[in-house]
Amino acid sequence: MTDRIMLNGVAVYPGYIDPDGQTALVAATRDVVRAAPLFSPMTPYGKPMRVRMTSAGRFGWVSDRGGYRYSETHPAGVAWPPIPDPVLSIWRDLVGQARDPECCLVNFYGEGVKMGLHQDRDEADFTWPVLSVSLGDEALFRVGGTGRKDKTASIWLRSGDVAVMGGAARLAYHGVDRIRFGTSTLLPQGGRINLTLRVVT
Ligand code: SIN
Ligand code: FE2
Numbered sequence: 001m002t003d004r005i006m007l008n009g010v011a012v013y014p015g016y017i018d019p020d021g022q023t024a025l026v027a028a029t030r031d032v033v034r035a036a037p038l039f040s041p042m043t044p045y046g047k048p049m050r051v052r053m054t055s056a057g058r059f060g061w062v063s064d065r066g067g068y069r070y071s072e073t074h075p076a077g078v079a080w081p082p083i084p085d086p087v088l089s090i091w092r093d094l095v096g097q098a099r100d101p102e103c104c105l106v107n108f109y110g111e112g113v114k115m116g117l118h119q120d121r122d123e124a125d126f127t128w129p130v131l132s133v134s135l136g137d138e139a140l141f142r143v144g145g146t147g148r149k150d151k152t153a154s155i156w157l158r159s160g161d162v163a164v165m166g167g168a169a170r171l172a173y174h175g176v177d178r179i180r181f182g183t184s185t186l187l188p189q190g191g192r193i194n195l196t197l198r199v200v201t
Pocket of ligand 1: 107115132141194196
């Protein structure tokens with residue numbers, strides 16, 4: 001059994017994906033990005049987000065003046081590509097076979113990019129966990145409770161680590177304070193990919 005670290009109810013599996021597996025996930029992510037290019041979503045307040053994103057699966061997560069939501073099409077109008085098999089198998093191993101995720105959000109963090117504290121709450125059914133995979137540079141991940149002001153704890157997520165936010169931690173506030181650019185050689189140009197799997201409906 002893989003080691004597991006609990007951080008405010010979030011389960012972190014350090015090194016869950018071995019280096020060959022990480023390389024395969026990067027290749028699969030490149031296929032997704034080829035079909036559905038990364039874009040910089042606009043916040044509902046009209047500011048572009050620093051993290052570049054795209055999705056795979058029946059639904060993709062988008063944001064614009066209309067708010068945060070799931071959409072069956074990329075902003076360019078095309079359907080999202082299917083969630084790659086090696087990504088699905090991580091979910092099936094750690095969450096189970098009963099239901100597959102309907103969205104694989106791809107977040108790309110370049111140098112200096114971070115993500116503010118937020119809850120994942122655009123989904124219909126919070127009984128399904130959120131599973132996230134870290135690839136590339138290290139990231140300082142912060143997790144609190146279900147209130148914005150709750151005490152937080154942090155951990156450096158490294159390439160190959162998997163985090164599962166389920167149960168009481170499904171709606172925990174979380175974010176990425178910073179990345180350590182260039183700490184991994186997985187992506188030749190540096191940066192970090194985070195894959196987030198969610199059941200949407
Ligand atoms: C997210 O909360 O959407 C991303 C978390 C991460 O990048 O690890
Ligand atoms: Fe999130």
